[in-house]
Amino acid sequence: MGEILKYDVAIIGGGPGGSHAATLLAQAGKRVAVIEMEEYPRFHIGESLLPASMPLLKKTGFYDVLNSGKYITKYGARFIDYQSDDQVYFGFEDGLNPDIPTAFEVPRAEFDKDLLAFAKAAGADIYQPEKVLELDFSVDGVKLQTDKHRFEADYLMDVTGRDSFIGKRLKMRNVNxxxxxxxxxxxxxxxxxxxxxxxxxxxxxxxxxxxxxxxxxxxxxxxxxxxxxxxxxxxxxxxxxxxxxxxxxxxxxxxxxxxxxxxxxxxxxxNYSHTCTQFYGDRWICSGDAAVFLDPVFSSGVHMSLSSSTFAAEKILAAFDGKRSLTEEDLGPAYEAKVRLGAGRFKNLIMLFYEGKFVAKMNKMVNREFMLKGFTSALAGDVWNENNYLFQKKVL
Ligand SMILES: Cc1cc2nc3c(=O)[nH]c(=O)nc-3n(C[C@H](O)[C@H](O)[C@H](O)COP(=O)(O)OP(=O)(O)OC[C@H]3O[C@@H](n4cnc5c(N)ncnc54)[C@H](O)[C@@H]3O)c2cc1C
Incomplete structure (x- = not known):
């Protein structure tokens, strides 16, 4: 317990969001610690990826691991109505962005292990298995106490999944x-x-x-x-x-x-659907499920986690100039608004699904080319694409 371990950024959680952010920050030259309480490989739910995650993983280089032959390629999603056996199929190549035609299905035991190993290879220090127990933040930085070490860091990312470490601690986690x-x-x-x-x-x-x-x-x-x-x-x-x-x-x-x-x-x-009241504070930011998780129906979870963790890492890098607080308008608030926009569009899609008769409704709509493109694109996870007619007209 003696010495204090000092880092630019401490990340709690070595799931997809935490590992991806660690890779981005380490690749940008920051000293990063990832603290993950579970030993890998371990079972985790959340196995179907979305095409819109692929450019994020190409940026770090992890896509080459994904595409090395150990994971199966996903070209689309099929929906079957069990009462009528009617079907509707969305092939991702029909979406608005021709650069995201495929994704992968991944057993998370392997995928999470690979992503965390990739963060380590990029230069992040991994503390595992190690559990964060206490947290103290101020305008100057953060202090962490785990079951093994004490840490100090300039910034903190909470990527603890549905455990939502800060959300629970500050009583900001609201069930949907x-x-x-x-x-x-x-x-x-x-x-x-x-x-x-x-x-x-x-x-x-x-x-x-x-x-x-x-x-x-x-x-x-x-x-x-x-x-x-x-x-x-x-x-x-x-x-x-x-x-x-x-x-x-x-x-x-x-x-x-x-x-x-x-x-x-x-x-x-x-009881897995929740949203935190706020996604940031002076020196901390939460991303992935730790900030918001809606529903598994459109396999949006890992994509939301990779995307929000990318945006969060970008804000932390911007904050490093002058060690600014993440509460400044162009940092935390802008980050939260962007994540809420994407989550809101997924939520509209999810509510449309739960309204019922989804297959019949989709079969009617996707006869029209622009509708097919719009829905396919949203299902591919391209929820920040302002060229989507469905977003422009607030259908989604
Ligand atoms: C039924 C169901 C089905 C789903 N299906 C899909 C799907 O098909 N596709 C999809 O994309 N998503 C799916 N999801 C969602 C997906 O599981 C999550 O969105 C995704 O895992 C979020 O990644 P994350 O990195 O934010 O969090 P996680 O993957 O949960 O990682 C968080 C990590 O933080 C660690 N941690 C927590 N607390 C501490 C602590 N105090 N100290 C140290 N470490 C800590 C945990 O051990 C964990 O490894 C599904 C979810 C559910 C409930």
Whole structure:
């Protein structure tokens, strides 16, 4: 406990957002510490990436790791209405930006390990497993106490995911009551796949009562399968049975699951949707799920985390000139407004989904070229693209 470890930036959390920010800051020449409480590799939910993340990962060079052959390419997203078996497919190459036609499906145990190792290779110091216990910030800097060390840093990033370290501490974490769901999920071997290019696409199945299922195939034999339902199911005696029964409600999905065998543990999570009242203070900024997490339906979480962590790292780099406070208008407030804009557009899309009849509505709309482009682009995560007609007309 003796010596104090001094850094330009301390980052709590070595998930995708924390690792990505650490890489950016280290590549900019800053002394960065990442403190991650879990030992890797470890299971984490959030396995389907979005195309709009790819330029962010190309900028650091991590894209080469993603594209090295260990992760399966995702070309689009298929939505199936279980009551009618009607489908709608969004191929990302139909979006507004031709530079983001694909993404990847990633088992997070591997992906998070790779991203954190990449941050280390870029020069960040990784403290793992190590848990931040106490935090003290002032206009001059921050002090951290972990279970192993004391740290001092000029700036702090809170990228602790849904644990939302500062949000909880300052009582700023507010549950989004309109997205009060529970998810149950597991990995399976032997889920049947689509042929060729479509093998790596995500399949989202719509059930009655605004419930839905996901099927996310990984490179190799394993597929992630889950169901999301209203929180009223949280007390259901057998969530595993609920997942199984849900998957049998579609002829298409029953066939896909007919030879499937569960591997590893069955998981469940609830009460995950929240937004913090404020995303910054004098010397701290929060990004990723630590600031806001809405809903998994459009696989927006990792993209929001990588994007907001990119914007946050840029603001910290700007603040280094004169060691400015992040409360200045062009720093924290501008950052928060930008993150809220992207999150708000995802939220509009999510609410459209939960209104019901999503597949029928989309099939009607996407007959028109500009609608197809607009929705595909939003689904690809391109939520800060002001050329999108749907954003211009406030449809989303
Ligand atoms: C059911 C469900 C399905 C989802 N599906 C998808 C999907 O398909 N695609 C997608 O993009 N997103 C999905 N998400 C969202 C995704 O899981 C998150 O958005 C994403 O992991 C956020 O990344 P992050 O880096 O902000 O936080 P995290 O990945 O949660 O990382 C935070 C890290 O901080 C560490 N930490 C926390 N507290 C401390 C502490 N005190 N000291 C040290 N370390 C600490 C944790 O150990 C953790 O490793 C899903 C979410 C849910 C609930």
């Amino acid at each position: 009551a309109d997205l009060n769901n529970v998810a149950v999920f597991a990995h399976y071997r032997g889920v049947k796949r689509r042929e060729g290019k479509q093998e790596g696409d995500i399949t989202v199945g719509l059930l009655p009562d605004a419930s839905w299922t996901w099927i996310i195939p990984f490179k190799g034999e394993i597929t992630s399968v889950g169901v999301v339902a209203s929180a009223k199911f949280a007390g259901a005696p057998d969530l595993q049975k609920y997942l199984r029964d849900s998957l049998l409600k579609s002829a298409v999905v029953s066939e896909m699951m007919s030879d499937a065998v569960q591997v590893g543990n069955f998981h469940s999570v609830g």
